[in-house]
Amino acid sequence: MKFTTVLCVLLFSGLALAQDEAIAFRLLPCFTNLCERIREFDAMTEKLQALETKVKDSENQIVELKNRETTKVIFSAAVGGEGGQSRTVGPFNTNTILTYEKVFTNIGNAYNAATGTFTAPVAGVYYFTMFFHAGGSHEAQLYLYKNSDLVIVTHDHRSDTDTADNGGNAVFLQLQQGDQVYVMLLEKCHVWGSDFHTTFSGFLVTQM
Amino acid sequence: MKFTTVLCVLLFSGLALAQDEAIAFRLLPCFTNLCERIREFDAMTEKLQALETKVKDSENQIVELKNRETTKVIFSAAVGGEGGQSRTVGPFNTNTILTYEKVFTNIGNAYNAATGTFTAPVAGVYYFTMFFHAGGSHEAQLYLYKNSDLVIVTHDHRSDTDTADNGGNAVFLQLQQGDQVYVMLLEKCHVWGSDFHTTFSGFLVTQM
Amino acid sequence: MKFTTVLCVLLFSGLALAQDEAIAFRLLPCFTNLCERIREFDAMTEKLQALETKVKDSENQIVELKNRETTKVIFSAAVGGEGGQSRTVGPFNTNTILTYEKVFTNIGNAYNAATGTFTAPVAGVYYFTMFFHAGGSHEAQLYLYKNSDLVIVTHDHRSDTDTADNGGNAVFLQLQQGDQVYVMLLEKCHVWGSDFHTTFSGFLVTQM
Numbered sequence: 001m002k003f004t005t006v007l008c009v010l011l012f013s014g015l016a017l018a019q020d021e022a023i024a025f026r027l028l029p030c031f032t033n034l035c036e037r038i039r040e041f042d043a044m045t046e047k048l049q050a051l052e053t054k055v056k057d058s059e060n061q062i063v064e065l066k067n068r069e070t071t072k073v074i075f076s077a078a079v080g081g082e083g084g085q086s087r088t089v090g091p092f093n094t095n096t097i098l099t100y101e102k103v104f105t106n107i108g109n110a111y112n113a114a115t116g117t118f119t120a121p122v123a124g125v126y127y128f129t130m131f132f133h134a135g136g137s138h139e140a141q142l143y144l145y146k147n148s149d150l151v152i153v154t155h156d157h158r159s160d161t162d163t164a165d166n167g168g169n170a171v172f173l174q175l176q177q178g179d180q181v182y183v184m185l186l187e188k189c190h191v192w193g194s195d196f197h198t199t200f201s202g203f204l205v206t207q208m
Numbered sequence: 209m210k211f212t213t214v215l216c217v218l219l220f221s222g223l224a225l226a227q228d229e230a231i232a233f234r235l236l237p238c239f240t241n242l243c244e245r246i247r248e249f250d251a252m253t254e255k256l257q258a259l260e261t262k263v264k265d266s267e268n269q270i271v272e273l274k275n276r277e278t279t280k281v282i283f284s285a286a287v288g289g290e291g292g293q294s295r296t297v298g299p300f301n302t303n304t305i306l307t308y309e310k311v312f313t314n315i316g317n318a319y320n321a322a323t324g325t326f327t328a329p330v331a332g333v334y335y336f337t338m339f340f341h342a343g344g345s346h347e348a349q350l351y352l353y354k355n356s357d358l359v360i361v362t363h364d365h366r367s368d369t370d371t372a373d374n375g376g377n378a379v380f381l382q383l384q385q386g387d388q389v390y391v392m393l394l395e396k397c398h399v400w401g402s403d404f405h406t407t408f409s410g411f412l413v414t415q416m
Numbered sequence: 417m418k419f420t421t422v423l424c425v426l427l428f429s430g431l432a433l434a435q436d437e438a439i440a441f442r443l444l445p446c447f448t449n450l451c452e453r454i455r456e457f458d459a460m461t462e463k464l465q466a467l468e469t470k471v472k473d474s475e476n477q478i479v480e481l482k483n484r485e486t487t488k489v490i491f492s493a494a495v496g497g498e499g500g501q502s503r504t505v506g507p508f509n510t511n512t513i514l515t516y517e518k519v520f521t522n523i524g525n526a527y528n529a530a531t532g533t534f535t536a537p538v539a540g541v542y543y544f545t546m547f548f549h550a551g552g553s554h555e556a557q558l559y560l561y562k563n564s565d566l567v568i569v570t571h572d573h574r575s576d577t578d579t580a581d582n583g584g585n586a587v588f589l590q591l592q593q594g595d596q597v598y599v600m601l602l603e604k605c606h607v608w609g610s611d612f613h614t615t616f617s618g619f620l621v622t623q624m
Contacts, residue, residue: 037457062273074333104380107380162370162373174521197377203335203380203413206523284586315588404566405568411621
């Protein structure tokens with residue numbers, strides 16, 4: 001701003017001292033205006049720079065919002081898969097991770113149908129739900145783990161008189177990237193292994 | 209930019225050849241500055257145009273983000289409705305789509321309580337969950353369909369000794385606009401038909 | 417714009433009447449251009465102001481989108497907590513709100529583990545789901561309430577031959593800020609009170 005002030009002073013002095021006062025007089029309104037315009041121009045330059053910064057900020061925030069929106073992790077799978085739609089899974093002699101082989105949905109590929117394990121691709125809060133159907137001839141015990149920690153259980157006793165049972169459970173879990181979630185079928189237990197009954201599902205509710 | 213260069217050359221020549229050198233001398237700083245200002249002005253015009261394009265882009269992206277946010281599809285309903293809160297639904301002689309008549313929530317009006325059918329208003333991944341309560345005197349078999357494809361099942365056997373059973377299941381499903389999802393009660397089956405027990409719910413997790 | 421037109425007229429008249437026509441002639445292209453530039457400058461000032469308004473609008477909308485995004489309400493808890501992981505809760509002589517003491521997740525602190533009550537921090541549509549496991553020696557009746565209104569139920573009969581039962585239910589509910597949701601265990605009923613079996617979960621699907 002100082003520079004333009006000096007400039008204007010020079011300009012006015014120049015005009016005032018002009019030998020041909022007529023010219024100076026006639027040009028004066030224009031130059032007066034010009035000085036003002038130059039000041040306005042400086043102000044505008046500053047405004048434009050400020051606006052460029054604001055727009056850059058907005059763009060960054062939009063990218064951030066879009067990224068939030070575009071990380072999608074959603075899966076659903078049923079025990080079953082190749083080999084038939086009506087068979088039991090188990091009983092086994094040891095605790096065994098259930099491999100839900102029939103995959104309905106696997107947005108983000110975080111669920112591995114070969115191992116039965118879900119691996120969190122990003123830190124966040126996830127929802128998991130599991131349901132089972134099982135006959136009464138054996139116990140059914142399904143343990144949902146986060147890494148090596150037991151989180152929730154659904155189970156039913158064996159029963160000679162009640163030939164079938166159902167169970168389910170659900171949980172919202174905060175996970176770090178790389179945390180693994182899976183369902184363990186306990187030893188000596190079984191579930192009904194069709195493509196339709198015994199399921200494991202989850203989705204990313206929000207990144208955190 | 210070339211135009212302004214030519215203009216400045218003209219201007220300087222004009223001043224240099226001016227008969228009254230005193231005037232030229234005194235005005236020189238101003239005109240020198242003016243040329244520079246005109247160049248700056250040209251640059252600013254370009255910057256402003258670039259910024260206008262960026263702001264337009266940002267506005268479009270914000271609209272897109274808002275639209276994503278504003279498509280809400282959420283419903284919950286229970287078998288029941290008019291006629292009492294404690295009655296059985298079924299058994300019927302044929303497979304029958306369950307009409308969940310008591311509507312808790314129907315954001316987006318995608319669930320039709322008269323037909324029991326949910327119709328996807330937009331392509332996306334949806335979550336569906338169903339629960340039933342039923343007495344032991346008949347079998348209970350609930351099949352969740354996507355159009356004509358069976359997706360998940362919950363069912364229980366009839367039992368003389370166990371007078372009541374519960375079941376449920378859930379699934380995330382990728383749907384195209386217009387896909388229909390509904391729950392079929394199989395022939396000779398029944399469920400408890402109160403306003404509170406046997407439910408069907410769903411929501412749009414994300415458009416895709 | 418009128419002002420600049422007047423200015424240009426003045427400027428041209430000044431040049432036209434100049435005694436030294438040579439100077440006027442040589443400066444003319446520059447001044448002609450200057451007038452045009454001043455007009456352009458006025459137009460640019462208007463454009464910049466319009467753009468500033470648009471950027472301010474965009475910023476406000478981004479803040480709005482971010483606020484939507486940042487209100488997170490998610491909880492999961494199991495009956496259980498201090499005192500052991502295998503015990504029954506109930507039967508009680510009166511209806512009793514279940515206090516799910518073992519908290520898995522409580523983003524937004526809307527669930528109060530001391531009272532078993534969830535209080536909606538913002539108006540919106542919420543998802544709630546409850547699951548129970550219970551032995552056969554007593555009935556299990558779990559009622560999910562919104563304030564004083566019964567919404568959904570899961571229950572099972574007592575049974576001497578079936579020694580254990582499971583049940584669950586889920587619902588999407590539109591709540592106003594301050595609405596309370598909780599699960600009532602009916603008098604003379606019981607559930608299995610471990611840290612893992614009998615759970616209550618919910619999350620804010622969307623603000624409305």
